[in-house]
Amino acid sequence: MRLGIFALVAGLLVLRILPALPPVWLACLLASLGLLALPSRGYPVGFFLIGFGWACVSAQWALDDRLAPELDERTLWLEGQVVGLPEVRDGVVRFQLRGAVSRRAELPALLRLAWYGGPRLRGGETWRLAVRLKRPHGLVNPHSFDYEAWLLAQRIGATGTVKSGQRLASADGAAAWRDALRQRLLASAAPRAGALAALVLGDDSGLSTADWRVLQHTGTVHLLVISGQHVALVAGLLYGLVVGLVRLGGWPRAWPWLPWACLLAFVGALAYGLAAGFEVPVRRACVMVALVLLWRWRFRHLGAWLPLLVALALVLLVEPLSSLQPGFWLSFGAVGLLVLTFGGRLGAWSWWCGLGRAQWAMALGLLPLLLALGLPISASAPLANLIAVPWVGIVVVPLALLGTLLLPVAGVGEGVLWLAGGALELLFRLLALIAAWLPAWLPSALPLAAWLLVLFGSLLLLLPAGVPLRGLGWFLLLPIVCSPQSKLPQGQAEVWVLDVGQGLAVLLRTREHALLYDAGARFGEFDIGERVVLPSLRALDVRRLDLLLLSHADNDHAGGAPAIHQGMPVAQVWSGEAGALPAQLRAGDCPSGRHWEWDGVRFSLWRWAQASDANQASCVLLVEAAGERLWLTGDIDSRAERALLATGRDLRADWLLVPHHGSRSSSSAEFLRAVAPRAVLVSRGRHNGFGHPHPTVVARYAALPARLYDTAEQGALRLRLGTFGEARGLRAERRFWREK
Structure with missing residues (x-):
């Protein structure tokens, strides 16, 4: 079986x-x-x-169930019910709408919408909305978060932006109750009220970006996101309560204690899951808890691996798309490691020894999964979890749940929540110190052979002490910290035009050097430099930048630069608008006319000295490898293009990064005739509000003729300068959930 x-x-x-x-x-x-x-x-x-x-x-x-292609970017009036708990960040209300109907079209069952400057929404309300709908689409970069896979795993068939709306019906039922309870928790005077709401209701909107960064650096994200650990904790508390009553003689002898303990534990776990919204991770945790309790009651003789295997099968049968989410792999991987660690032990361990052993198993056993999923690795996670797990499990969660239950009792519930929030505040301060001392790092993407070595090394180290050659596992983990860097041939350059939406970030690598031209945008707490560019650089094995060249200071080109500068060694920063950049970058002015050579690849800079605005001041870069040339032009307009023509230099090139994302004010016919590129690169957002690239600009390039590569359609673009080959987009690597 x-x-x-x-x-x-x-x-x-x-x-x-x-x-x-x-x-x-x-x-x-x-x-x-x-x-x-x-x-x-x-x-x-x-x-x-x-x-x-x-x-x-x-x-x-x-x-x-995805939005029909003909409805992409169309604005429709529709009606539907708000589900879950809407969140508000930087003045944007984000929420999900279920059962949306429109007189003009058939719509997906579930929509994810954003309302900029919108009113306060509550879960369970019914709204009539004017929405600009979009088919699911995400950025595609090396080892970055796959938004399209996440949307499909949530069965979200479309995203959209709300233009206006009208509330048709007030909230009622469980959704209204959860929203009201969230407001009670957030309105309480308790410290870290937002984190308490995350623990009680699974609502993480109250956690700031700084909070998430601390949790990620210390490997403790799982403690503030309702997961199997929290559901199992509630079940364990109720199970332990029955066992304690039995030992003290307070349990009725007529009631068999074991089935009652298992039943009460499951009911408590299920109630907690329902309060948390019963999302996919919580449903997964409830299934696992139910099977463990059933195994404890009737089937212990079948071994500990059977309930895990059955739980895995049930979760996947109910939702096969769960495997697209990293949390699925980490959850079952963690449980499997615990079974492996504790299932065959001889004798009993103290609780402190057992906790330490569990953290040791998590630190080593999850390494291969974190590498495969492209997630950060925290060296401080064992220490942080050794402190945080018992503190949250024994102190914070019980106090938070008790305080929530006692909220109807005036003053009492708020007092207990204040104690829970204070305990959580102390923990966050300690975790912040640990994160500053030993932050997480993003390892480079490993080839399959190196990853298999790490996998074998992790499993070898998890074996019991005394196993022959067990210490060899430490040497097998070396590829994590000293993976061999792939070397480009002398005289060639690798170019990556990263998919950063409506912005720009271009990586150029030679045999021994790396240059980043622009760094993407930052929108409030969402930093493209931190979320997309930096992980991509680490995945591509870039360990330092010899030069960070920011064309100018506009947000879509330089907004992500501080995150890059903080997250990676940068030898030098130049920009066409050095004075307008943050002081922490210590940027120097673009040295127009400067030439240099790295590993047989030539670089030269130009900037219009008479520029009258930021776009015209862009620092332009020409790269030449083995006779093949590439222009990176920032946001220069037609006037700056004429100034570049007036220099009299040879502008001919094989590749051209389309100026200003294809704006109508750039890519003049005279400039294009002078450059005469055989291929052009466009970096832009698919649903940008500027209409880039403009149809007239696209027509000019088609008339050259020049092949057009577009990040919005093809994802991050890679080409090898010096080989006279073609560019390749990451969307060419087929995944069934990605739109072509």
Whole structure:
């Protein structure tokens, strides 16, 4: 039976790596063949085909529920109900709308909307809204967050921006109750009220970017996001309460204590999950807790691995798209490591020793998963969790839940919440010190062979002491910190035009040097430099920048620069508007006319001295490798282009970064004739409000003719300067959830 369940899980997990989905008829045929194979000796193959077929059909249903292409960027009036807890950040209200209907079109079942400067919304309300709808689309960069996969895993069929709206019905039911309770928690005088709301209701909107950064650096994000740990804690407290009453003689003898303990623990965990919104991670945790309690009651003789395997199968059967989320892998990976660590031990450990052993197992065992998922690695996580896990589990969560239950009692609930918030504040201060002492780092992406070495090394170190060659595991982990850097040939340059939306960030690497031209934008607390550019640089094994060249000081080009400067060694910063940049960058003026050579690749700079605005002041870079040339032009307009023509220099180039994202005020016909590029690169946001690139500009490039590469359509673009080859977009790496 275990083999059959394992085969079923394997079939369900194959979905994660599929480049494209098979037709629905083929998936159904495979599942049918699997059913026919169950009575035979080939039943494992049958289970595999059933899992694979069901996963593909379920994923296709989610894809079919996406917004129709003809409705992309159209504004429609629609009606629907707000679900979950809306969040407000930087004046933007973000929420989800379920069951949206429109007289003019059929809409997806679930929408994710943003209302800039919108009114306060409550979960459960019904609204009539004018929404500019968009098909799911995200930035595609090396090892960055895959927004499209996340949307599909949530079964969100469209995003959109609200233009106006009218409330049709007030909130009622469970959604209204949760929203009212959130307001009570946030309005309380307790310190860290936003974090308490995250622990009680799963609402993380009260946590600031600085809070998330501290949690990420210390590997303690799981403590403030309701997960299996919190649900299991509530179940464990209720189970322990019954056991304590039994030992003290306070439990009725007529009631068998074990089934009652398991039942009360499950009811408590389920109630907590419902209060937290019963999102996918919470549902996953409730399934696991239910199976563990059932195993404890009736099936302990079957071993500890069976409930984990059954829970994995049930979670994937209910929602096959769970495997697209990093949390799924980390949750089951952590539970599996705990079973491996404690399942076969001889003798009893003290609780402190057991906690330390658990943190040791998490630190080592999750390394391969973190590397595969492109997530930060925190060296301080074992120490931080050794302190934070018992503090949150024994002190903060019980006080937070008790205070919430006692809120109807005037003064009492607020007092208990104040104690919980104070305990949480002390923890955050300690975690901030640990994060400043030993922050997390983003390792470089490893080749498969190196990753397998790390995997084997982690498993070897988790084996019991005394196992021969166990110490060899430390040497197998070395690729994490000293992975061999790939070297470019002399005289060639690798160019990455990163997908940063309506902005610009271009990485140029030679054999021994790296240059970043612009750094993307920053919008409030959302920093493209921190969220996209820096992780991409680390994934591409860039460990330092010899030069950070910021064309000018506009936000879409320089907003992410401080995060880059803080997160990575930068030898020098130059800009066309050095005086307008933050002082921390210590930027120097663009040395127009400067020439230099790195590893056989030539670089030269130009800036219009008579520039009258920021765009015209852009620092322009020419790169030449083995006779192949590339212009990076920032946001220069047609006047600056004429000034560059007037210098009399040879402007011919093979590649041109389209000036000002394809604005109508740039890419003049005279300039294009002088450059005569065979290919052009456009960096822009897909749904930008400027209409970039302008149709007349696109027509000029088509008339050259020049092939156009567009980050909005193709993701991050990569080319090898000096080989006279073609550029390649990361969207060419097929994933079934990515729109072509």
